[in-house]
Amino acid sequence: MTYAELVLPLVERRDLDPERAGALMRFLLGGEATDAQIGGVLLALRVKGCTTRELAAFAAELRSHAALLPADPDGLVDTCGTGGGVPSFNVSTAAAFVAAGAGVRIAKHGNRAMTSKCGSADVLEALGVPFGGEPEHLAHVLEAVGLVFMFAQSHHPALKHVAKARRELGQRTVFNQLGPLLNPAGARRQLIGVYDPGLMRSMGEALNHLGCERAYLVHGLEGLDEVSPSGPTEVVRVWHGRVSGEIFEPKDFGLEPLDPSALAQGETVQEAGAILKEAISDPESPRAKAILPSAAAAIHLGGIAETLPEATERAREAIASGAAVAKLERLVEESSL
Template identity: 30%
Template structure:
């Protein structure tokens, strides 16, 4: 399906627009990623999809097209799944604790790949926090693979993992809003069949669609509501945390009924201060928020590191991954 035909279906207003079938969505995005759409067509398509919203069938088809052009990683020799964490938020209102989650997993022996960017090779702000913690972004796929082998943690800019997606993300500046690329970024998978993706969304409808996509594709993933667009559990109110495996979803933790008391934290925009706060948390000088500890336990069991959730909770309680 070409862009002109797609726009005739999805761009007719809320009362008349139609959803694309899965194969149509796959064909459409494949064409777009191959550069077959003019700038005008591409802008119109991104805006039309934003207005209409994407169905689960469309997301499944789009994800298939993206997977076909995503660079692959050779995994380190590990019995555990590769935890894949997307980072695409430009601004953080709360302290970004995603790096703390990534480091706890890596220190416990679960290999972690963090990918992210804002388009046009602009790194995600979370990468500055990682840099202050002593981790630099890889400059090639081979560097990322070496980092996974040596330190169990690799940071990979989107441009290296999927330059086609990076070009879509860059449209945010011209269009003035997020687009399909930002929705798809959370589904990137450079290790199909060997990964555990941490997938999130701030939109309830999109969370429901993503759940259907993960079930239909028999994906291995943790699904939850985002915190400032990042896939870590809100320290003030734990979201529902679900584990998808083999076509079935299982709720590991329900959403908290009441928010916790906010803790004193550094300025979210100061990566050095955030890194120091995370260092204190990892070294036990500051407590790990309960929601983040719950998410860590969910990742331990879903990655194959723990035999069940009770085992995973015990591992978190005794400090697995706290010290390097």
């Protein structure tokens, strides 16, 4: 198909069938499209919005180009979000260490910051975690540590063809929605922070279509792409074939609302690293309390706690015992081998 044939339905706000959606993604990833053409497609998709079928078809095409880990996906949990919410420190990354410290197998997928000061890759790099290794080595790290970080650019090299256009646009695109659907280790349980609650249902339905077992797609109602420790969180729940909506409150985790200042981000990558380390090592810190709902949600998804309050206690124990920060230390050690 020509560029005009691919983009015309989007301009006319017509939805794409899976075949045409796959063809459009192949065009974007093929290396022949100009930055102007890519930008035009991304803007047209942003204006039209993506359906469940389109997202699933885009994700399936991207997965077919990915460098996958030879790992057992059973029980694996990812805490990769869309990015782009109200600025906060790296809550989902910190929550991954706490959940791993509580016994959940974590396959964390992430990238450098696109629109924020510090993405998961940036903060982990500041903490001494090397990334970008071969899939076989990362599978070994997962087996040895119970947690692995997978740098999106290493596993989805075809995305380099759209990177410049995304940067020049300087705004969220369909690739923010797609990132959490592309876990290279095949994790079928996911905690996904979403910057826009209007996107959560279609993303949840797409995950369900792609074989997800369990997921919480979350949007704190003050604009967070995290489970809010301060107030209500809108949730789309994917649970073994069913997709439903609900609201989380801090009390659902057995917690009192926390002042939003506990979520403030650092000004530099080094500050972001220090904040994350504090959050996973000092149980009395407001930072640690801020990550408890997200960590508890990941623990609940992992199946080692039956209720959210029980999962919250597991998260507290992982921080207080040193198990969470020990996972960071082991990750640095094993990833460096």
